[in-house]
Amino acid sequence: MAKEGRITDQERGRTKRPVPAADQTLGLLRDPDVTSFGEVRRALDTRKAVLFVGSGPSAPLYGDWSDLVVSLGKRSGLVPRDYIPNEEWLGTIKYLADLAGLDLQPDSPRAVFQLLDRFREKLEPPQFGRFLLAQFSGKRSRFDEIHAHLVRTRFDVYVTTNYDCCLESASKVAGPAFSHDNVHCYPDPILGVSVSSRSLFHIHGRVQGTEAPSSVCVVLGDSDYQDAYQAEGGPSGFIRDLLICDRPVVFCGFGFRDHDLFFRCLEEGRKKLLRLREWRAERGWGDIAMMTNYAFLGVEAFLNNRQLMFKESKLKERLEEFYTRLPELAPGGEIVPVLYGDPYPRDPERSHMYLTKLFEFLADKHPYEYGPPIPSEQATGITQPWQT
Secondary structure (H helix, E strand, O other), rough: OOOOOOHHHHHHOOOOOOOOOOOOOOOOHHHHHHHHHHHHHHHHOOOOOOOEEOOHHHHHHHOHHHHHHHHHHHHHHHOOOOOOOOOOOOHHHHHHHHHHOOOOOOOOOOHHHHHHHHHOOOOOOHHHHHHHHHHHHHEEEEOOHHHHHHHHHHHOOEOOHHHHHHHHHHHHHHOOOHHHEEEEOOOOOOOOOOOOOEEEOOOOOOOOOOOOOHHOOOOOOOHHHHHHHHOOOHHHHHHHHHHOOOEEEEEEEEOOOOOOHHHHHHHHHHHHHHHHHHHHHHHHOOOOOOOOEEEEHHHHHHHOHHHHHHHHHHHHHHHHHHHHHHHHOOOOOEEEEEOOOOOOOOOOOHHHHHHHHHHHHHHHHOOOOOOOOOHHHOOOOOOOOOOO
């Protein structure tokens, strides 16, 4: 029998698929990825690492951004109830924008958020609250296997842009559980919160089943982002402080084209950081030392064109473009990509399975344990990521 909180394959409504066997490199693609994975393990041994979780781990339960946009469009009455999204996401954006009467550039980073604003305008606050509650709180006690591995791993601070309670639910079963006092959610101030023990930050809000529909508050549409990221004590200042503290940040569950992370979170954090650097320079103070951070990214994110699956040269070009551009997106510090997966996937769930396997390995080798941080130079030296 599945443990309380676990979901079965029957509940997911799909047939169980075999997890790819962990080979020597656990699905990592290149020698630099293998080295970077070893650096992540070293960071975990300092007991100071931060995990920044995107929507990827929760997508099998709640769907991804495209599912949320289409569902809200249907609830607003602007999108036909029987509409099935096109596999090509940019084509879906263009179609939805036409239905909403918006003249958008589908590839614009703001297009998705402007669509969400338009759909939301058609709903009264209680209606919108009931929509979010129906989307997320009905499964609030559920979590996927990967969530259990995430909370078992030796991270001291967890940050997420997700509205669901998967990490909290998983921690109650896989442990140790997050205490009520150490879970912080927007719109409560999150900047300057003292982190004295294991903490979780929902920087875009959280949807709980105990809330009244009219009181649900999340960062979703374009106007929400503008309000939240300009507010004192909001997410942008929090991210700035996160990236200049002495804690390495590990990103997982985001895609290379994830506008929620790269366009909103990191870009707004970068602006705050640049202003801080200018302020220090005006006073003759030194620059800010930045930690090296890491981002787990599935190779399937590059293969939105099915033809790329069969053109090795084209795939290589896309990967080189990615490795060239990622440092430009890092807000002052370095974000090292850890690329994993299968360059020629035949299963859309394969990337999720690889990420689950990687964090199962990390949770087994670096389980969470209470104790003070230790100097990075005293962290366990790891020459290969698969060593015990």
